[in-house]
Structures are given as structure tokens and as C-alpha cells.
Amino acid sequence: MSSLQNALEHYQARIGSEIGESSWVTVDQQMVDTFAETTRDKQWIHIDPERAAKDTPFGGTIAHGFLTLSLASGFASECFKPRPGQVMGINYGLNKVRFLNPVKVGSRLRGKFTLQGISVRSDTELLRETLLTIEIEGAERPALVAEWLGISVFDD
Structure with a gap:
């Protein structure tokens, strides 16, 4: 059985099912400030x-929504271990993202992943x-x- 077929099964x-749950990450003011500098989004909130x-009604500063979303990559690397024969993973995009609750500076966040579907994209993906x-x-x-799409690439 090929590595791709094994992973598909x-x-x-x-x-x-839930695939995984990451460890907690603290969003501190330095992280928010660095993100603001990098993205040039320096809104006072x-x-x-x-x-x-x-x-503000938040009692202090809040993280950018896109900062919160950007943490997903690190959360995913904890939860999605490469399958045998997998040579890389590629972020394919998002179908839907909703920011439901502001993240106050000092909060701790974690990612949870539930598999919704899997399909063969090509002979190796x-x-x-x-x-x-x-x-x-x-x-x-x-x-x-968010509904997140990812491509797993295999060597055979």
C-alpha cells in the first residue's frame, strides 16, 4: 500500500474526530506590538x-484578529504530525473565518482541530x-x- 493510500485510510x-489540541500560548503586549510593527496595523486598541x-469595553489592549489566526500554524504543527512518506504540508487556505471573541492581552490561547474531510487531490497529494x-x-x-484546508504531499 502506498504512503498516500495509508494516510488516506x-x-x-x-x-x-478531534485530531488534536495544542498547548496554551500567552498573548502578551510584546507579541501584539511586534505584530503591529510587522503588519503596520498600529490601531491604538x-x-x-x-x-x-x-x-474600550475590553479593559485594556486586545490582539489583532489576524495575530490570533496566525498562531494557527504553530498550533497545527503540534497537532498534525507527518504521516509516513509525507514530505511536506502546504497551507491551501481558508473557506471561512469568524472572529467570535476579542483576545485580551495576557490571555492564553490554544488550537483545537477536528477533521471534517479528506480527499485525493493528485497521485501524491x-x-x-x-x-x-x-x-x-x-x-x-x-x-x-475557521475552516482550514491543507495539502499533504507524499513521495510516492
């Missing part, structure tokens, strides 16, 4: 703790559809949910 048996404490949920520790509603 592995994933087909797990459709609808992200980088001015005093004004954000006074003039599988397309994986995953529900990503980024949770905020202690919060009822997650920071975001």
Missing part, C-alpha cells in the same frame, strides 16, 4: 494600554479539511473558528 477513519483601558477552533482559556466562546 488513516484520515478517513478519523473524519468528525492594540498598542496603547492606557487608552485601551480607559476608552491529499486535501484535508479541518475545523480550527482557537480557544481562550476560561472563556465560553472561542476567539475564532
Whole structure:
């Protein structure tokens, strides 16, 4: 059996199941400030703790939604280990992203992944559809949910 076929069967048996849950990551002000510099999104609700404490309902600064989403790659690397014969994984994009809850600076986040579907894309590629949920520790509603597509490339 080829590596791709083996992986396909592995994933087909797990459709609808949680694939993994990452460790917690703290979103601190330095992370937010670095992201603001990198993306040139320097809105005060992200980088001015005093004004954000006074003039927002959040009680302080909040992370950029795209910063929260960008943490997904690291969360995924913890949860999706390469299958035998897999030579790489490629981010294929997102079908839907919803930012449901602001992430206050100082919060801890983790990613949870539920496999929604798997299909053969070519002789060497599988397309994986995953529900990503980024949770905020202690919060009822997650920071975001997204339908994420990834390609697993195999050597045979």
C-alpha cells in the first residue's frame, strides 16, 4: 500500500474526530506590538494600554484578529504530525473565518482541530479539511473558528 493510500485510510477513519489540541500560548503586549510593527496595523486598541483601558469595553489592549489566526500554524504543527512518506504540508487556505471573541492581552490561547474531510487531490497529494477552533482559556466562546484546508504531499 502506498504512503498516500495509508494516510488516506488513516484520515478517513478519523473524519468528525478531534485530531488534536495544542498547548496554551500567552498573548502578551510584546507579541501584539511586534505584530503591529510587522503588519503596520498600529490601531491604538492594540498598542496603547492606557487608552485601551480607559476608552474600550475590553479593559485594556486586545490582539489583532489576524495575530490570533496566525498562531494557527504553530498550533497545527503540534497537532498534525507527518504521516509516513509525507514530505511536506502546504497551507491551501481558508473557506471561512469568524472572529467570535476579542483576545485580551495576557490571555492564553490554544488550537483545537477536528477533521471534517479528506480527499485525493493528485497521485501524491491529499486535501484535508479541518475545523480550527482557537480557544481562550476560561472563556465560553472561542476567539475564532475557521475552516482550514491543507495539502499533504507524499513521495510516492
